[in-house]
Structures are given as C-alpha cells and as structure tokens.
Amino acid sequence: MNDLITMDDLTNEEIIKLLDDAKKMLPAAKGDVYLPLLQGKVLANMFFENSTRTRMSFETAMKRLGGRVLNFTSAGSSVAKGETLYDTMQMIDGYSDVAVIRHPRQGAAQYSADAVKIPILNAGDGAGNHPTQTLLDLFTIREEHNDFENLNIMLVGDLRYGRTAHSLSHALARFNVNLTLVSPEALKMPKEIVDDLLSLGCNVIETDELNENIKHSDVIYMTRIQKERFPDEDEYAKVSGIYKISESNLVGSKENMIIMHPLPRVSEIHPSVDSTKYARYFQQAFNGIPTRMALLCKSLGIDIEKEVS
Amino acid sequence: MRRVTAICNGTVIDHIPGGQSLQVLRMLKLDSGRSNPISLVMNVPSDKLGRKDVLKIEDRELVQEELDRLAIIASEASVAIIRNYSVAEKRKVGLSDELINIIKCSFSNCITQNEREPLPHKLIVVNKSPVEIRCAYCGKTQEISEIPDYII
Numbered sequence: 001m002n003d004l005i006t007m008d009d010l011t012n013e014e015i016i017k018l019l020d021d022a023k024k025m026l027p028a029a030k031g032d033v034y035l036p037l038l039q040g041k042v043l044a045n046m047f048f049e050n051s052t053r054t055r056m057s058f059e060t061a062m063k064r065l066g067g068r069v070l071n072f073t074s075a076g077s078s079v080a081k082g083e084t085l086y087d088t089m090q091m092i093d094g095y096s097d098v099a100v101i102r103h104p105r106q107g108a109a110q111y112s113a114d115a116v117k118i119p120i121l122n123a124g125d126g127a128g129n130h131p132t133q134t135l136l137d138l139f140t141i142r143e144e145h146n147d148f149e150n151l152n153i154m155l156v157g158d159l160r161y162g163r164t165a166h167s168l169s170h171a172l173a174r175f176n177v178n179l180t181l182v183s184p185e186a187l188k189m190p191k192e193i194v195d196d197l198l199s200l201g202c203n204v205i206e207t208d209e210l211n212e213n214i215k216h217s218d219v220i221y222m223t224r225i226q227k228e229r230f231p232d233e234d235e236y237a238k239v240s241g242i243y244k245i246s247e248s249n250l251v252g253s254k255e256n257m258i259i260m261h262p263l264p265r266v267s268e269i270h271p272s273v274d275s276t277k278y279a280r281y282f283q284q285a286f287n288g289i290p291t292r293m294a295l296l297c298k299s300l301g302i303d304i305e306k307e308v309s
Numbered sequence: 310m311r312r313v314t315a316i317c318n319g320t321v322i323d324h325i326p327g328g329q330s331l332q333v334l335r336m337l338k339l340d341s342g343r344s345n346p347i348s349l350v351m352n353v354p355s356d357k358l359g360r361k362d363v364l365k366i367e368d369r370e371l372v373q374e375e376l377d378r379l380a381i382i383a384s385e386a387s388v389a390i391i392r393n394y395s396v397a398e399k400r401k402v403g404l405s406d407e408l409i410n411i412i413k414c415s416f417s418n419c420i421t422q423n424e425r426e427p428l429p430h431k432l433i434v435v436n437k438s439p440v441e442i443r444c445a446y447c448g449k450t451q452e453i454s455e456i457p458d459y460i461i
Contacts, residue, residue: 085420105447106416106418106419108446111421
C-alpha cells in the first residue's frame with residue numbers, strides 16, 4: 001500500500017527509514033542541489049479545507065523533485081455544485097500520479113483511498129488524522145534528540161479536536177516516550193486515543209497544569225485552540241488563551257528542550273520565545289519539505305537510498 | 310416453567326441479555342406494526358446470564374445476515390429454527406470481522422454521512438468480547454447501545 005491515511009499505515013521501521021530518507025533530502029529541500037527524482041510526475045493537491053503550510057510545502061517538495069502540481073480548492077469547483085467526493089476523486093485518478101487530500105469530514109482520506117488507484121496522502125481529515133504533520137514533527141524531534149526513547153514529551157492545548165496531537169501521540173507511543181497531555185477538561189484527548197496509547201505501553205499523564213511540567217520536558221508541543229471546531233462561541237471563549245508560554249515561563253528548562261507548534265499560533269507562544277534557543281516551530285515548518293519529499297518518493301516507488309548516495 | 314406457548318413454525322432466540330429484546334427487534338427490523346406474530350419474554354432468571362430475554366417469532370426463519378446483526382448486541386444468543394413444533398436446526402450467531410452496509414457510522418462528521426457518497430458503509434469489528442466496532446473510514450468507536458438507531 002502506498003497510501004498514508006494514519007500513522008498505523010507505517011511500521012516503526014518504515015517511519016525510521018522515511019526520517020533517514022528525509023535527512024538525505026535536506027540539501028535538495030533547501031535548493032542547494034537539484035534532484036529531479038519525480039520528473040514527469042504530477043501531484044494533485046486536493047484541499048477541501050484551508051491550508052497554508054501543508055499545501056505549500058507539498059507543492060515545494062514536489063517541485064524540488066522535478067515534478068508538477070495541480071492545485072484544487074473546493075470553492076468554485078464542481079464540489080460547490082454538489083459533486084460527491086467519490087466523483088471528484090475519480091477525475092483526479094485520471095489526472096495525476098499521487099494525491100494529497102485535506103477535507104473537513106473525518107474519514108475522507110480513507111474513503112478517497114478506497115475510491116481510486118493512485119496513492120492518497122492524508123493531509124488532515126476533520127478532527128481525524130494528519131500523519132504527514134506527524135512525520136515532520138518526528139523528524140524535528142529526532143534532529144534535536146537523535147532518538148525518541150524515554151523522552152518526556154508534553155502535548156498542550158486542544159487535544160480533543162487537534163488532529164496533529166492525535167496522530168503525533170499515536171506515533172510517539174510506539175517509540176517508548178513519556179507523554180504528558182495538558183488540556184482543559186473540555187478539550188481532553190478522546191478516550192479511545194488514550195486507551196490506544198496505554199495499550200501501546202506508553203506512560204500517559206493527563207493534567208490541566210502547564211507550568212509545573214515545563215522543567216521536566218524534553219519537548220513541549222503547543223497547539224492552537226481551534227475556534228472553527230467549536231459548536232458555539234461561548235464554549236470557545238471559556239478556553240481560548242488558557243495556555244500561554246513566554247520567555248519567563250522557561251526559566252529552569254532542560255538545556256536541550258525544544259518548543260514546537262504545528263502553526264498557525266494565536267497567543268499560545270509569545271513572540272519573545274522566538275529568539276530563545278528553545279524555539280523550533282519555524283524550523284519545524286521547514287522540515288515539512290524534506291519529509292514530504294521522502295514521502296512522495298516512497299509513494300511513487302522511488303528508493304531514495306538507491307538514488308542518493 | 311413455560312411462560313409462552315410453543316410455536317409451530319418460526320425462530321426462537323434464547324439467551325438475549327436481560328432487557329435487550331426490544332433492541333433485538335429493532336436490529337432485526339421486526340419492530341414495525343406489520344411484522345409476524347412475536348412472543349416476548351423479558352428478564353427471566355438464567356443460569357448463564359443472570360437475567361435473559363427470549364423471543365419467539367412465528368412463521369419466519371431468520372437468515373444468516375440477520376443473525377450477524379443480532380450478534381452485534383446479543384453475541385451470546387442461541388437461535389433455533391422451529392418446524393412443526395420441534396427444533397429443526399440450530400443456527401450460530403457470529404460476528405463477522407467487517408460489517409458492510411449493515412449499520413451506518415454514528416459520527417455526525419464522518420464522510421459517510423453524505424448520503425450521496427456511493428461507497429458502502431463499512432465498520433470494523435476490532436474486538437468481539439466485549440464488542441468494539443469502529444468505522445473503517447473515520448475510525449470512530451461506535452456506542453453499542455446506539456447501534457439500533459443506525460441500522461440500514
């Protein structure tokens with residue numbers, strides 16, 4: 001299977017190989033060398049929901065590899081006229097070699113994968129999964145800490161609707177980390193995910209306290225409280241802005257602790273943190289390029305190890 | 310003690326968990342006003358279950374597809390096909406690994422909620438005891454007690 005719908009589609013060995021491959025892609029990702037491994041191939045970027053980083057980094061990744069990109073947005077397309085996802089994907093099956101899909105409905109990526117023959121890469125389905133974000137998150141953590149074993153990783157914010165937190169926690173649990181899940185009661189990690197993490201043998205602590213856990217952390221992964229996922233304004237107002245990190249919170253942190261964020265941020269991380277040694281969120285956003293280059297190659301059957309010495 | 314008279318032809322479902330027989334009728338779509346005669350015994354003492362329900366459905370032999378539905382909420386049930394007042398056949402209730410077009414995913418934001426989407430409703434049986442069912446597309450765990458509301 002060349003689809004990537006959830007992190008369960010990848011074995012631990014495949015994840016590590018993708019991260020190794022992504023590292024080999026770094027010079028090409030920066031544009032220092034040209035590596036046309038996907039020349040003649042077409043990627044369809046199917047965005048039924050807004051995206052900045054994911055869409056652009058997939059586009060850059062494909063272009064850095066010599067491929068071409070079709071960009072689709074649902075506004076103004078046949079979708080606005082009531083076309084089913086099934087029909088839209090049939091069209092794309094004929095127009096491209098691989099498709100990235102983001103959709104507001106959960107399950108849309110798996111549904112698309114069942115509907116077509118070309119590889120489907122899930123770029124976020126509702127509050128479901130976002131595995132390519134997870135790959136770049138893992139890459140970022142590994143670049144700093146070399147390994148995942150026994151790291152203390154704190155996920156903070158909207159763990160209920162935040163799909164990046166869902167995918168990342170699932171993946172991290174497979175690599176023996178200690179997870180601290182920090183969220184208000186209303187935005188706790190869904191029970192089925194916590195059950196999965198525990199059954200993977202992961203140490204999980206659920207709390208609503210941020211500050212007292214900072215000094216133990218190797219990675220602090222902040223997330224935005226997502227206004228668009230709330231059923232009403234009042235519920236959002238109760239929890240928005242509840243967790244904020246500024247430079248002053250970081251006194252006493254571990255030397256090589258890093259702060260990550262899938263971005264966009266609102267007020268969770270104060271700009272004063274940007275210039276500290278802990279900030280990794282912009283580097284993390286860049287890391288989307290090499291990891292997505294590695295993933296596109298894998299989906300299209302290109303073995304980077306063979307191609308890049 | 311026999312609480313309901315024997316039936317001549319039809320199906321007897323025994324060992325339904327106490328109080329669940331009305332849900333079973335909904336799962337089997339036998340709860341409409343026009344169905345066959347049905348006798349229902351609820352909450353009688355049972356060695357196996359503590360309390361159990363029994364259903365006797367006249368002039369109707371349940372087919373395997375219906376027994377698969379039954380398994381979702383009454384996996385311990387035993388089913389006997391009655392012909393001419395005696396047990397002609399015992400049928401097994403068994404839960405398949407996949408439920409295709411039997412129930413819909415209950416999650417309001419699942420892609421399958423768009424009724425015009427043509428692919429089949431597909432749920433995966435992750436665990437058989439206790440029964441745990443997840444949507445094959447969105448991955449949501451289904452609330453077993455709500456399943457009769459989502460029967461296709």
